[in-house]
Amino acid sequence: MEVWEDLRGRDVVVLSWRDTRNPEGGGAELYLEKVTQGLIARGCRVTVFTAAYDGAPVDEVVDGIRYVRRGTKLTVYLEGMRALRRGDLGDPDVVVDVQNGLPFFTRLVTRKPVVVLVHHVHREQWPVVYPGLTGRVGWWLESRFAPWLYRRSRYVSVSEATREELGELGVDPARVTVVHNGTEPAPLTAPGKSPTPHVAVVGRLVPHKQVEHAIDAVLAARVVYPDLTLDIVGDGWWRDELHAYAAAREAGDAVRFLGHVDEETKHDAYERAWLLLLPSLKEGWGLVIGEAGMHHTPAIAYHSAGGTRESIADGVSGVLVDDKVAFTAALMELLGDDRRRRELGKEALSMSHAYSWERAQDGFAQVLCDVIHRRRPLRSLRSARQRERVPVGRR
Known part of the structure; x- marks a missing residue:
């Protein structure tokens, strides 16, 4: 049975700090948008809970994805836990907890299977962005409490480097699947480099x-x-x-x-x-x-x-x-x-x-499918590196 048939009609709830329309959105948010669009194409119903920001509707549907926006970039975590616990986000078959430094602590409020999405570990960033006690507490939550809380959950990382760093924090590498980013085809632009450096x-x-x-x-x-x-x-x-x-x-x-x-x-x-x-x-x-x-x-x-x-x-x-x-x-x-x-x-x-969003969507969908059906995880979904052309220096 194909992955999209396995997932058809399933409800997926995602909790993320930001979405792509947020003025502070970046690559992590684009990744989430792409993989959730892939889930919609495979017949899932997807709800994304994220922080509110000026000018954004508190509830809207974009490309089939339901967005629910509550709280600020700090209170979004509490609001997300509350919405998930109360059932405001529906009755999911699987929850995706996007850990951008801090997770949403979803394991405290749901018994549904949780997949933790991590782009990178923030060891070096905490003291830069939050010097002093705040940064130390944040790093303790990321490095000590989160690995314990999600000790039975599956993880998705976007690189082998992140997978290795999660292992250093005590996350069993067997529970971490690598699903690389894709690259969007470039739109047509006026050709040519600048004549000066x-x-x-x-x-x-x-x-x-x-x-x-x-x-x-x-x-x-x-x-x-x-x-x-x-x-x-x-x-x-x-x-x-x-x-x-x-x-x-x-x-x-x-x-x-x-x-x-x-x-x-x-x-x-x-x-x-x-x-x-x-x-x-x-x-x-x-x-x-x-x-x-x-x-x-x-x-x-x-x-x-x-x-x-x-x-x-x-x-x-x-x-x-x-x-x-x-x-x-x-x-x-x-x-x-x-x-x-x-x-x-x-x-x-x-x-x-060498890295396409189609491969990323396949890989992410496969992880959710395995979690829902309680199948054993693969060590890594290196689809782009194995099945598409990679420069000779990468082999």
């Missing part, structure tokens, strides 16, 4: 994305490449601090903040850029890497970010470095080597095609 950062403007590292690298490289410019695409609560940082560094017209843009403008930025800079402290996968790859744009990122070790084939489709000094050095080297950049861009395109 140009790079881009794309993503939410929050502290752990470390956009300051990109600004510093660009300003250092301008000593050799005085025409070099940086576009920063995206928005977030760290925006004002980044503007102040660029001003203090006297970045001037070297750095341009584009803010939150539409898809066409975002892909135009990828197309024009010679390189994508991703100095993020942590990435479960790094969706922007694949999006940039669709435009022959390779990325420079940190090896220690985790998921980047899988979304970038180091030295083949992009470059992974260990620190800020190496980040700047890689930028300067690639700006001066057109042939090398083109080679990396070609493999970045190939890499972006």
Whole structure:
């Protein structure tokens, strides 16, 4: 029996901090939107509970998915537990608990099977975003309490790196299935790279994305490449601090903040850029890497970010470095080597095609199907890596 037949008519409830329409939504929310759309296509009924935000309906149906929005980015957890316990979200066959640092503690209020979706472990982020006691409590909840609470639940991670980190927290790796992100085909854009050296950062403007590292690298490289410019695409609560940082560094017209843009403008930025800079402290996968790859744009990122070790084939489709000094050095080297950049861009395109949302939807649906029917988990659903073309450096 096919997976979609096994799931037809099933009710799935998802609890997530944000949805894609939230101004702070990012790659994690896009992943959730894609896999839930896959569940709808397979005949499921899906309800997503998430935080409210200005201008958003408290209840709406989009592409067959019911959205219920209550609470703020902090109170959403309590509101979600309350709604699930009272039955406001229906009578689910399975619950998906999206753990973005904190889970929704659904195991405390339901006896239905729970699947925990984790993009990455927030070990390094807690002290950056919440210094002091708040961060220590948050890390204890993520690293100690959550693994105990969900000790009998299945997990989905988006990379082997996250799976390994969950294992370090005591989550049995046999209960963690890897379902990689996909990459959306790029829309048509005006072809061609910028005639002068140009790079881009794309993503939410929050502290752990470390956009300051990109600004510093660009300003250092301008000593050799005085025409070099940086576009920063995206928005977030760290925006004002980044503007102040660029001003203090006297970045001037070297750095341009584009803010939150539409898809066409975002892909135009990828197309024009010679390189994508991703100095993020942590990435479960790094969706922007694949999006940039669709435009022959390779990325420079940190090896220690985790998921980047899988979304970038180091030295083949992009470059992974260990620190800020190496980040700047890689930028300067690639700006001066057109042939090398083109080679990396070609493999970045190939890499972006190796991961599809259809495979991700199949993999996620398979996990829910196994949980509902109490089948033993697979160690990993490496469908994209096994069945689709992967650059030679990945084999």
